[in-house]
Amino acid sequence: MSISWLQITATTHRTAIAEAVFEQFGAEAITELDAGSELTVEMSPNSTPAFERARMLGLFTQGTLAEPIIAALHEALGDDVIVDTQTLENEDWASRWLAEHPPIRFGERLWVAPHNAPVEAGDNAIVMRLDPGLAFGTGTHPTTRLCLGWLAEADLAGRRVVDYGCGSGILAIAAVLLGAREVVAVDIDEQALQATRENAAHNGVADRIITPAMSDITGGPFDIVLANILAKPLISLAPTLTELTLPGGALVMAGLLTRQIEDVRSAYEPAFIFDAPDIEDDWARLSARKADA
Known part of the structure; x- marks a missing residue:
């Protein structure tokens, strides 16, 4: 039986508010x-795309009611939102995604x-190949872009790396392609781990x-720890x-909003010395160096 998806x-x-609404209602992607006629698809060193107005696409499983999500978007965003809905078959979604996602460059070499x-x-x-999947993470989200930008530089x-909350494995794969000796990728979602294994195999780095399992991380401590999740879990x-x-x-x-920077940073000080945050839209990335023992 063919599976359909609700796309809102x-x-x-x-965009961060729209995304929060989609997450609240359990968006799969x-x-x-x-929202303009062209996508911002290339990133030069120390720069990030800046969308004046954007389209946030939320993908929901078959049977999800659109009306409560639409109402929540209008309540949260008022007049600053236009909402459209579509029903997509699996093939329609994949074809559309491929058409709307040209290659993205991070730094000088990583695509x-x-x-x-x-x-x-x-x-x-260095070209990483990823296609859409339910454990989403393909470089289009600001938090992922911020992390990939750090890795690219x-x-x-x-180095030995941990990707804590690996999702589709995009950060883990990028780290290996860029020279890391080994990456330990963990997530609470078994579907994410499966997506990571499949994507790693497709990119020749399995x-x-x-x-x-998160409880079975061994071989630490590590040279680099990546955590692209959310502010509360980070704390x-x-x-x-x-x-x-x-x-x-x-x-x-990454995964924290600008207003959450101080709360997250204070949870790690004085054990870490922080760089200035990197910000895209309302999202922030914090990078830090652990103080020597």
């Missing part, structure tokens, strides 16, 4: 696209692209990415992530 599109200036998309890049380019050669996980990070090692956190 919210066109707004305040959320994608941000420029993220669908499997069938041509990439016009130099000989030293970091020295990862020979032998350097392991996916244990509650401070003892765990601190323990996983080597003295002098790097901690990279």
Whole structure:
């Protein structure tokens, strides 16, 4: 039997609020696209895309009622939102996603692209191939872009990395492609771990990415700890992530809003020395170096 999906599109200036509404109603995938005629698809070093007005696409499972989600969007955003709904078959969704997601560049060398998309890049380019899946994470979301931007500029050669809350595995795969010796990728969702394993295999790095249960992380502490989750889990996980990070090692956190920066940072100080936050739209990335013991 063919599976259908409910896609709700919210066109707004305040994308973080629209995303929060989609998350509240259990969206299986959320994608941000420029509402203009062209997508911002390339990132040069130390720059991020800036959408004046964006389309937030929320994908929901068959049978989800659209009316409560639409009402919540209008309540949260008022006149600053236009809402459209569509029903998509599996094939329609995948085809549309591929058409709307050209390759994205991070830094000088790293590209993220669908499997069938041509990439016009130099000989030293590193191309990660990802297609849509329910454990979503394909480089289109600001928090993912912020983390990929950090990885693209970091020295990862020979480093051991933890991707805590790996989703589709995009950060873990990028780290290995950029030179990391090994990545431990963990998530509370078994579907995310399966997506990570499949995506790692498709990119030829399955032998350097392991996916244990969160309770079975071994071999730490690590040179780099990545955590692209949400502010509250980041705060509650401070003892765990601190323990996983080597003295002098790097901690990279995303998934928090700008108003949550101080709360998250204070949970890790004085064990970590923080860089200035990097911000895109209402989202922030915090990077820090663990103080030497």
